[in-house]
Amino acid sequence: MDAYDVVLDLTGDEREFGSTTTLRFTAREPGGSTFVDVAAVRLRSASLNGRPLDVSGYDPDVRRVGLTDLAERNELVVDAVMAYSHDGEGLHRHVDVADGRPYLYAMSFLDAAPRWYACFDQPDLKAPVTLTVHCPPDWVVSGNGPARELEPGRWQITPIGPIATYFTTLVAGPYHVVRDEHDGIPLALLARKSLAEHLDREAPELFATTKRSFDELHRLFGRRYPWGEYHQAFVPDFNAGAMENPGCVTLRDAYVFRSRATDSDRLERQITIAHEMAHMWFGDLVTMRWWDDLWLNESFAEYLGQRVIGPHAWVSFGAVRKAWGHAADRRPSTHPVAGNAAADAAAALAAFDGISYAKGASVLRQLALHLGDEAFLAGLRRYVERYAFGNAEFADLLAAWKDGGADDLDEWASPWLRTTGLDELAVESGALVVRNRDGAARPHTVSIGALDPAGDVPVPDAYDETWAKVVLPAPTWDAMPELLPAVADARTRVTVWNALRLAVADAEVHPSHALAVVLAALPAETEDTVVDSVARWATGTLVATYLDDATRPAGQAQLAAALFGIAERSAAGSGRQLAAARAAIGVAADRERLDGWLAGRGLPSGLEIDTELRWVIVRRVAALGALDDAAIDAELERDHSSSGLVHAAYCRAARPDPEAKAAAWRTIMTDAECGNYELYALAEGFWQPGQRALTAPYVARYFAELPGASQLRSGWITQRVALRAYPWTAVAPATSNATDRLLAADSLPAIVRRAVVDAGDDLRRAVAARTRFGLAPDAA
Numbered sequence: 001m002d003a004y005d006v007v008l009d010l011t012g013d014e015r016e017f018g019s020t021t022t023l024r025f026t027a028r029e030p031g032g033s034t035f036v037d038v039a040a041v042r043l044r045s046a047s048l049n050g051r052p053l054d055v056s057g058y059d060p061d062v063r064r065v066g067l068t069d070l071a072e073r074n075e076l077v078v079d080a081v082m083a084y085s086h087d088g089e090g091l092h093r094h095v096d097v098a099d100g101r102p103y104l105y106a107m108s109f110l111d112a113a114p115r116w117y118a119c120f121d122q123p124d125l126k127a128p129v130t131l132t133v134h135c136p137p138d139w140v141v142s143g144n145g146p147a148r149e150l151e152p153g154r155w156q157i158t159p160i161g162p163i164a165t166y167f168t169t170l171v172a173g174p175y176h177v178v179r180d181e182h183d184g185i186p187l188a189l190l191a192r193k194s195l196a197e198h199l200d201r202e203a204p205e206l207f208a209t210t211k212r213s214f215d216e217l218h219r220l221f222g223r224r225y226p227w228g229e230y231h232q233a234f235v236p237d238f239n240a241g242a243m244e245n246p247g248c249v250t251l252r253d254a255y256v257f258r259s260r261a262t263d264s265d266r267l268e269r270q271i272t273i274a275h276e277m278a279h280m281w282f283g284d285l286v287t288m289r290w291w292d293d294l295w296l297n298e299s300f301a302e303y304l305g306q307r308v309i310g311p312h313a314w315v316s317f318g319a320v321r322k323a324w325g326h327a328a329d330r331r332p333s334t335h336p337v338a339g340n341a342a343a344d345a346a347a348a349l350a351a352f353d354g355i356s357y358a359k360g361a362s363v364l365r366q367l368a369l370h371l372g373d374e375a376f377l378a379g380l381r382r383y384v385e386r387y388a389f390g391n392a393e394f395a396d397l398l399a400a401w402k403d404g405g406a407d408d409l410d411e412w413a414s415p416w417l418r419t420t421g422l423d424e425l426a427v428e429s430g431a432l433v434v435r436n437r438d439g440a441a442r443p444h445t446v447s448i449g450a451l452d453p454a455g456d457v458p459v460p461d462a463y464d465e466t467w468a469k470v471v472l473p474a475p476t477w478d479a480m481p482e483l484l485p486a487v488a489d490a491r492t493r494v495t496v497w498n499a500l501r502l503a504v505a506d507a508e509v510h511p512s513h514a515l516a517v518v519l520a521a522l523p524a525e526t527e528d529t530v531v532d533s534v535a536r537w538a539t540g541t542l543v544a545t546y547l548d549d550a551t552r553p554a555g556q557a558q559l560a561a562a563l564f565g566i567a568e569r570s571a572a573g574s575g576r577q578l579a580a581a582r583a584a585i586g587v588a589a590d591r592e593r594l595d596g597w598l599a600g601r602g603l604p605s606g607l608e609i610d611t612e613l614r615w616v617i618v619r620r621v622a623a624l625g626a627l628d629d630a631a632i633d634a635e636l637e638r639d640h641s642s643s644g645l646v647h648a649a650y651c652r653a654a655r656p657d658p659e660a661k662a663a664a665w666r667t668i669m670t671d672a673e674c675g676n677y678e679l680y681a682l683a684e685g686f687w688q689p690g691q692r693a694l695t696a697p698y699v700a701r702y703f704a705e706l707p708g709a710s711q712l713r714s715g716w717i718t719q720r721v722a723l724r725a726y727p728w729t730a731v732a733p734a735t736s737n738a739t740d741r742l743l744a745a746d747s748l749p750a751i752v753r754r755a756v757v758d759a760g761d762d763l764r765r766a767v768a769a770r771t772r773f774g775l776a777p778d779a780a
């Protein structure tokens with residue numbers, strides 16, 4: 001592939017746009033044939049080397065145009081009419097409800113580039129892209145290369161180097177822009193006009209993180225940022241956290257905080273910024289040859305993102321990301337870090353999971369300990385130098401370390417990267433014991449610590465450095481409510497919290513005892529990242545699904561009291577206070593307190609009910625049945641914004657009202673036009689642990705209707721909806737059996753199937769734990 005020249009006409013109506021692409025490419029076998037990827041509504045024309053192609057038989061579902069009789073050097077011109085998307089992929093168009101203005105961005109990942117221009121959509125066919133954009137005169141345009149306004153309403157983006165199709169982008173609309181510069185690199189931040197005041201307020205911190213990360217990444221890679229300018233566009237309805245388009249990263253605009261954020265929220269945002277910046281080298285400059293080496297991109301970006309931000313980030317990694325990865329690695333759908341065997345792009349999307357990110361990054365941490373940091377970095381630099389602007393695969397990376405003298409690397413890498421599952425780590429008679437079910441001997445570099453000052457209660461991996469299930473003996477768990485609050489090192493506490501979550505999932509610790517550990521130790525937890533993560537698990541998983549109807553009400557009340565207590569006793573205005581308050585509201589049954597807070601009464605000192613916290617309360621009040629449609633409309637009137645609309649959707653679905661449930665369900669299962677964020681909110685609000693009688697009929701309906709609903713939509717949105725709409729509040733063998741029957745019928749696209757397998761595994765574990773400890777399943 002030699003070059004793309006794309007001309008977009010964005011001056012038409014709100015549904016379609018014109019896309020004319022000129023592709024210049026060389027054929028390895030002149031006379032041969034191939035095809036170009038193009039997902040158009042219709043093709044106006046196409047020509048190859050000046051010869052018109054017959055496009056009358058173009059099928060929008062097949063998304064391809066066949067090309068025959070190729071010359072050695074070819075010029076293909078495809079003139080297409082394409083549709084704006086509302087699912088966050090392709091060229092997404094969002095109308096801001098705050099002011100009615102339209103905002104566009106292109107998301108090409110994973111296979112969505114052909115939804116906005118004709119291309120050879122494959123990660124190892126890189127080419128420079130020139131983009132000309134016709135748009136309304138008051139718009140701002142940003143993309144992978146520097147953008148120039150040629151005249152009002154006509155912009156050109158010039159190429160900065162060969163790039164893969166999956167990270168081509170365009171951001172266009174009346175965006176608000178803040179500019180800066182660092183070390184010769186022009187910087188810009190973009191967000192919708194209605195977020196302008198918030199972007200201006202957050203810009204100093206965003207730029208500071210960006211600048212600090214550039215300095216550190218320049219040092220680590222020993223090679224300068226290669227893509228000219230660095231723009232970060234905060235865009236609406238974004239499915240992922242962010243996307244590493246070279247020169248123009250797109251991020252979800254919830255990162256432009258509208259309200260007070262916790263330290264944990266800020267840390268997550270910093271890590272995301274650094275993660276995407278690491279991709280500029282690892283992923284963008286050197287790209288995996290095919291999606292089966294996805295981990296090369298994500299494990300490294302995850303690892304470097306934490307490393308660049310520093311020690312605090314590793315505590316957050318342990319508490320938040322590892323828990324996500326642990327869950328993924330114990331499921332039937334687990335896969336090795338390296339080589340996910342993705343035959344096609346759809347299969348690869350399923351591998352964007354806790355294994356490719358959290359496990360992969362943990363393995364790299366182990367590798368850095370194993371090789372020594374200098375040797376680790378030297379290999380990384382060698383690899384980037386060798387394959388810059390090109391593609392590489394797993395063997396190439398290993399070779400880069402072996403060339404530095406790491407001779408035993410194959411032996412080390414194979415059990416870590418080619419096998420699945422968690423080893424079990426225990427301390428027996430003072431020595432580390434590693435148990436592995438499938439015999440893969442993974443070498444662990446870890447420290448043994450103690451949970452008590454006398455050193456009588458040992459804990460493996462005390463600094464949370466490896467990837468394993470830490471197994472503690474029963475007497476240690478019995479004493480945990482006294483031990484854990486006194487552990488001084490946050491990393492050791494994270495190791496214990498993760499051990500607890502895994503022991504509950506494996507039905508080894510009684511759910512009520514796990515709750516006792518939370519009630520005793522969470523009030524002593526000082527890291528708000530950990531408070532946030534453990535509180536989410538305790539409210540959303542432990543109490544909601546592992547306790548039964550007999551034990552849940554008391555458990556929930558105790559948990560709410562403990563969390564409100566943390567909010568009362570935390571430093572006024574601190575992130576810890578806010579994290580605890582949010583979690584407490586989520587399980588509060590005490591309407592009086594919630595109503596009081598909404599009216600500004602009885603608040604812990606320093607806690608303010610700002611826009612987002614107000615919605616947290618309103619969502620809970622709606623789920624408890626105290627808000628009707630008019631009251632939800634009134635809340636939306638207070639916060640007339642795109643986020644407000646999403647919160648209101650959650651509230652409507654959460655109401656314990658048969659008609660509200662029916663309306664939400666209809667949209668989830670049959671409305672192909674509903675925007676992605678609104679759909680996620682409806683699915684999230686629908687299932688509430690306290691509303692089982694009302695939602696019982698929908699358990700069977702989920703399994704009956706999901707195959708049809710999955711045909712309505714494609715990509716991320718189908719997976720998200722399948723996961724969130726799963727009847728997770730019906731913890732009973734019947735739900736497990738229905739899950740098995742649906743999977744056996746084999747009627748689901750791969751990505752939806754994966755969501756059902758994973759949600760089903762979570763439910764099955766809760767059922768198994770209840771059985772093991774004599775707790776009742778939920779009655780149908």
Ligand SMILES: [Zn+2]
Pocket residue numbers: 244275276279297298301302
């Ligand atoms: Zn990434």
